[in-house]
Amino acid sequence: MTFINYASREINCKIVYYGPGLGGKTTNLQYIYSKTAPEAKGKMISLATETDRTLFFDFLPLDLGSIRGFTTRFHLYTVPGQVFYDASRKLILKGVDGVAFVADSQEERMDANIESIRNLDENLREQGFDLQTIPYVLQFNKRDLPSALPVDVMYRALNFKREPTFEAVASEGIGVFDTLKAVAKQILVELRRQ
Amino acid sequence: MPANELVLYQEEFQRLENSLRQLRQDASARAVFVFDKSGQQIAAAGETDQFDTTSLASLTAGNVAATDGLAKLIGEREFSTLHHEGQRDHMHISIVGKRAILLVIFDERSSLGLVRLRVKRSSVEMEKIFEEMQEKGTRAADGQAPASPFAEITDEDIDALFSE
Ligand SMILES: Nc1nc2c(ncn2[C@@H]2O[C@H](COP(=O)(O)OP(=O)(O)O)[C@@H](O)[C@H]2O)c(=O)[nH]1
Numbered sequence: 001m002t003f004i005n006y007a008s009r010e011i012n013c014k015i016v017y018y019g020p021g022l023g024g025k026t027t028n029l030q031y032i033y034s035k036t037a038p039e040a041k042g043k044m045i046s047l048a049t050e051t052d053r054t055l056f057f058d059f060l061p062l063d064l065g066s067i068r069g070f071t072t073r074f075h076l077y078t079v080p081g082q083v084f085y086d087a088s089r090k091l092i093l094k095g096v097d098g099v100a101f102v103a104d105s106q107e108e109r110m111d112a113n114i115e116s117i118r119n120l121d122e123n124l125r126e127q128g129f130d131l132q133t134i135p136y137v138l139q140f141n142k143r144d145l146p147s148a149l150p151v152d153v154m155y156r157a158l159n160f161k162r163e164p165t166f167e168a169v170a171s172e173g174i175g176v177f178d179t180l181k182a183v184a185k186q187i188l189v190e191l192r193r194q
Numbered sequence: 195m196p197a198n199e200l201v202l203y204q205e206e207f208q209r210l211e212n213s214l215r216q217l218r219q220d221a222s223a224r225a226v227f228v229f230d231k232s233g234q235q236i237a238a239a240g241e242t243d244q245f246d247t248t249s250l251a252s253l254t255a256g257n258v259a260a261t262d263g264l265a266k267l268i269g270e271r272e273f274s275t276l277h278h279e280g281q282r283d284h285m286h287i288s289i290v291g292k293r294a295i296l297l298v299i300f301d302e303r304s305s306l307g308l309v310r311l312r313v314k315r316s317s318v319e320m321e322k323i324f325e326e327m328q329e330k331g332t333r334a335a336d337g338q339a340p341a342s343p344f345a346e347i348t349d350e351d352i353d354a355l356f357s358e
């Protein structure tokens with residue numbers, strides 16, 4: 001939910017990283033955290049299991065600078081990807097302003113990608129949002145792996161509204177900031193339109 | 195789309211802070227906070243510099259959301275209050291209106307009974323402030339109140355954000 005605070009001259013937005021389990025959502029946030037100046041970020045919180053799988057969410061607050069005298073702050077969340085955590089995913093979508101979908105490029109994860117987009121569509125709808133109109137970008141992650149599908153194959157299977165799409169190797173930081181910028185931009189443009 | 199924007203003007207902010215300050219005093223609490231259900235801090239009073247307030251906001255909202263989910267699972271509409279008891283410090287969490295969360299952190303200088311009583315009283319007042327915020331927001335959308343500063347942002351403004 002976009003929160004415009006005239007008293008403290010701040011604007012706060014919420015971005016959710018969505019996608020199948022082990023696709024690289026947490027890795028995206030970790031990279032952003034590691035590359036952001038200390039004064040521009042808060043604590044990164046990870047509610048994870050002992051084996052480092054996201055249990056509830058990861059959370060990273062980020063200051064991007066100011067627009068027209070308003071400090072612009074983005075709250076980045078990831079969801080747990082495993083199918084049985086659906087109840088948690090719904091909760092994290094509350095008040096979302098934009099979604100970055102992290103797809104796993106490995107051929108054997110294609111079904112999981114498609115299922116996860118379908119799940120996103122359904123869960124957004126339940127919260128009163130529409131995937132067709134919400135700020136949304138697509139990331140093809142793990143481009144470094146030998147079993148990665150060709151980009152055009154993935155594009156045809158996963159891109160459904162010509163949303164901005166980025167190739168990424170999140171573990172090396174490639175494509176991570178492009179993805180974040182693209183979704184943040186869409187949110188700000190949407191704000192202007194309202 | 196749901197009402198996905200919350201606009202807080204100086205006037206309502208001041209009133210919220212006043213009522214939080216009053217609550218903190220009446221309840222002898224260490225600190226009191228109002229968060230939005232999506233995890234953002236709206237206002238606070240008391241020893242706020244003792245806490246990582248951004249993390250508190252996010253985790254409290256997560257806690258409330260999970261508890262809401264639990265309530266629905268057993269056929270309850272909601273659990274309207276939550277209480278966490280620690281060795282020294284305790285938390286009292288409650289819902290104000292439709293979208294706000296009130297968090298009170300207190301220690302042995304206060305008690306659960308006192309906090310409960312005072313929270314109940316100030317919730318009524320805060321609910322009123324939130325209703326008025328909502329109304330003002332709707333009027334702004336109709337062009338009757340000051341327009342958002344973002345109505346006129348340019349592509350250059352947006353690009354400048356990312357040119358680190
Ligand atoms: N080879 C490769 N591994 C990656 C990449 N991004 C993430 N990983 C690894 O994939 C695993 C799962 O990543 P994680 O971020 O936890 O996935 P999440 O479940 O979506 O949060 C971890 O072991 C990461 O190091 C990538 O671009 N290439």
Ligand SMILES: [Mg+2]
Nearest residue numbers: 025026054078
């Ligand atoms: Mg994860």
